[in-house]
Amino acid sequence: MKTAQRLAGIEISLIRQINALATPFSVNLGIGEPNLEPDRTLRAMARRVAENGSWHYTANAGGASLRKKLCEGTPFDPKSEVCVTAGTQEALFAIFQAFLDPGDEVLVPNPGFLSYGTVARICGAVPVPYNLEPPSWTLDAAAMKFGERTKIVVVNSPSNPLGATLSREVLEAIVRRAAEAGAIVVSDEVYREIWFDEPPASMRGMGDHVIAVEGMSKSHSMTGLRIGWVFAHAELMKPIVTAHQYIATCASAFSQTLAEMVLADGEWNASWLERVRAQFREQRDAALYSIEHELGAHLDPPDGAFYAFVPVPTCDTVDFARTLATDAAVLVIPGVAFGSLGEGFVRISYAAPVEQIGTGIERIGRHLRAAGR
Numbered sequence: 297m298k299t300a301q302r303l304a305g306i307e308i309s310l311i312r313q314i315n316a317l318a319t320p321f322s323v324n325l326g327i328g329e330p331n332l333e334p335d336r337t338l339r340a341m342a343r344r345v346a347e348n349g350s351w352h353y354t355a356n357a358g359g360a361s362l363r364k365k366l367c368e369g370t371p372f373d374p375k376s377e378v379c380v381t382a383g384t385q386e387a388l389f390a391i392f393q394a395f396l397d398p399g400d401e402v403l404v405p406n407p408g409f410l411s412y413g414t415v416a417r418i419c420g421a422v423p424v425p426y427n428l429e430p431p432s433w434t435l436d437a438a439a440m441k442f443g444e445r446t447k448i449v450v451v452n453s454p455s456n457p458l459g460a461t462l463s464r465e466v467l468e469a470i471v472r473r474a475a476e477a478g479a480i481v482v483s484d485e486v487y488r489e490i491w492f493d494e495p496p497a498s499m500r501g502m503g504d505h506v507i508a509v510e511g512m513s514k515s516h517s518m519t520g521l522r523i524g525w526v527f528a529h530a531e532l533m534k535p536i537v538t539a540h541q542y543i544a545t546c547a548s549a550f551s552q553t554l555a556e557m558v559l560a561d562g563e564w565n566a567s568w569l570e571r572v573r574a575q576f577r578e579q580r581d582a583a584l585y586s587i588e589h590e591l592g593a594h595l596d597p598p599d600g601a602f603y604a605f606v607p608v609p610t611c612d613t614v615d616f617a618r619t620l621a622t623d624a625a626v627l628v629i630p631g632v633a634f635g636s637l638g639e640g641f642v643r644i645s646y647a648a649p650v651e652q653i654g655t656g657i658e659r660i661g662r663h664l665r666a667a668g669r
Contacts, residue, residue: 459598
């Protein structure tokens with residue numbers, strides 16, 4: 297049987313390929329999943345949902361009470377301008393399905409999360425990279441190459457894999473450029489609650505052509521519960537909900553009710569997020585210390601998320617990452633997985649205990665020294 301043409305050249309991501317090399321002896325600095333465990337309050341919420349919550353379908357766009365809670369303090373109408381999704385990955389897939397035709401172009405960050413370009417290709421569209429320049433990993437919006445077929449521009453701040461954020465001025469400039477080109481802006485803000493010095497700017501509400509994607513996967517360690525949401529002007533939201541219906545019907549009713557309970561307890565939620573930021577700040581600082589002392593690389597502290605994008609002395613980061621996995625028992629993700637400008641870097645996730653971070657980076661340093669690099 298021949299594979300559908302839409303999947304020609306599409307493989308399991310390099311992130312998953314590298315993580316598949318893990319053994320019981322591996323130190324995993326590759327997975328993009330927070331090392332957070334639910335506290336007693338969150339577990340108690342989950343028990344109440346399991347005992348009393350609905351096991352039935354919700355509306356396609358999500359339960360009315362959760363949508364109302366999500367829209368509090370925003371200009372969005374809970375009836376027509378928010379859709380609850382099965383995680384942010386499904387949200388992105390639904391958005392791309394709703395708006396992309398074969399031959400359309402999607403501007404994607406380079407380096408940037410690999411799903412953006414892959415999902416665009418599945419839709420028959422063409423991913424067109426725009427460069428983020430080291431060491432600050434920012435960009436000049438005026439240099440972005442909008443064309444006649446540019447349909448969507450994807451923005452991710454804080455960034456996976458960089459941990460960098462874009463200023464409000466840069467985000468507003470992107471919105472203006474997209475409006476001039478008649479393109480939609482899709483802002484992936486799944487890491488927006490994980491920051492260290494000041495909250496990153498959001499694109500939510502910056503224009504009628506802006507779609508913001510958010511969720512609890514990273515901030516509340518709910519990766520397996522698949523809960524995200526989309527904010528968009530009503531005209532844009534209608535086709536998104538249509539696509540979402542045929543992909544997932546609705547997000548998990550359990551996860552929706554749990555998310556609503558989290559948002560309803562504002563005092564607990566604020567304290568939880570403070571603890572999350574404090575933990576990742578400690579792990580970030582431990583990673584930066586080990587990176588400088590073991591690998592000889594000085595990095596500006598990432599603004600958010602839980603990734604460090606680290607230069608390494610190699611021209612083939614895929615081979616380097618595979619060798620580290622098999623010979624040094626440490627997992628990192630090759631930078632080229634995130635675009636051509638990622639070659640020469642690896643993504644280290646510091647979503648791990650401090651001791652594990654130190655051990656993993658020490659193994660990388662030992663491997664480099666043994667190889668004479």
